[in-house]
Amino acid sequence: MLRSMYSGISGMKNFQTKLDVIGNNVANVNTAGFKKGRVLFKDMISQQVGSANAPTNQNGVNLGGINAKQIGLGSQIQSIDTLHTEGSTQSTGRTLDLSIAGNGYFRVQSGNGEEFYTRAGSFYVDASGTLVNGDGYKVLNTNNQAITIGTNAENIAIDTSGRINVKVNGNWNVVATLGLTRFSNPEGLEKAGGSLFQTSANSGTPLNGTPGAEGYGEVMSGTLEMSNVDLSEEFTDMIVAQRGFQANTKVITTSDEVLQELLNLKR
Structure with missing residues (x-):
């Protein structure tokens, strides 16, 4: 349960950073020579809860391979790029x-x-x-x-x-x-x-x-x-970042509700 909470927190922090970059882009939409920023995410290390096994033959019975079992621990920022494409x-x-x-x-x-x-x-x-x-x-x-x-x-x-x-x-x-x-x-x-x-x-x-x-x-x-910022792209990215932020807050509140139900079992 705590894993889901910390995953949600990492997502919120990352989308907040993305909104910060988008806000800076929009603020400089009319700044001569300005080059816009872009945020890319990557997943964090995953916790191994089960190892992978290769196909085997036991007592004449062929057993298929088993994939690893992993639980992701959230996301992190991969890069904050500055795009040097030519502006209008x-x-x-x-x-x-x-x-x-x-x-x-x-x-x-x-x-x-x-x-x-x-x-x-x-x-x-x-x-x-x-x-x-x-x-x-x-x-x-x-x-x-x-x-x-x-x-x-x-x-x-x-x-x-x-x-x-x-x-x-x-x-x-x-x-x-x-x-x-x-x-x-x-x-x-x-x-x-x-x-x-x-x-x-x-x-x-x-x-x-x-x-x-x-x-x-x-x-x-x-x-x-002029600036190479495209407002239509920025506003679209802003909506996606906002929804991503909201979705991660929902993960945290849902995890909190489940924990509350577990606490209520003792009553």
């Missing part, structure tokens, strides 16, 4: 809004020199003429250096190869080329907040390259990559 592209008409048509990531650097990766390409030119993201992190070029646009730029244009063209005194000049990075296992990246990712022990070594190179993708100016 939204046109903004703003030159410094950039998206990547491919598998690359923009590189940005914090004030203490720490490097992060992102698909959210909403960039700005700060007061010193440096290209930064919304948190003030510097956008890096192909040489891993901060990109300087300058404070007297009249116009800015960015082509699909990531070259940043600036018009100064009537003349166009290429001031930098955006650097992109890809990974052998992008789903191994860890979320760092602010639509930023950082490397982990399982993401693989950052492979730096240029827009347009194979495996990196082209840069699309005037567009932003």
Whole structure:
């Protein structure tokens, strides 16, 4: 009886975690560059109450084999994945809004020199003429250096190869080329907040390259990559998780009722 209770508790905890992930996905449905999460379950170890026996011959009588008898002890979380599928592209008409048509990531650097990766390409030119993201992190070029646009730029244009063209005194000049990075296992990246990712022990070594190179993708100016969250999928998963949670609570209440009946036998 206690086994069923603890199995129900494990199921409730797991579905609560699933609802937490779904809630975060829904909250970020309009967050540029956001990558949704997914929870997968697996069963716990099973208690062996009877061993398996192979077919035998006893005194000329053939006896068939017997399967093992096992009782499961609940479920546990197998993984909480981050799905790096490409989100939809939204046109903004703003030159410094950039998206990547491919598998690359923009590189940005914090004030203490720490490097992060992102698909959210909403960039700005700060007061010193440096290209930064919304948190003030510097956008890096192909040489891993901060990109300087300058404070007297009249116009800015960015082509699909990531070259940043600036018009100064009537003349166009290429001031930098955006650097992109890809990974052998992008789903191994860890979320760092602010639509930023950082490397982990399982993401693989950052492979730096240029827009347009194979495996990196082209840069699309005037567009932003939106979240890859599909509300219809999330709401369906939410219903399934809610029903799963309710079913596990029913296992606990039913087990409690049976225990109560056993206690009543003594009366």
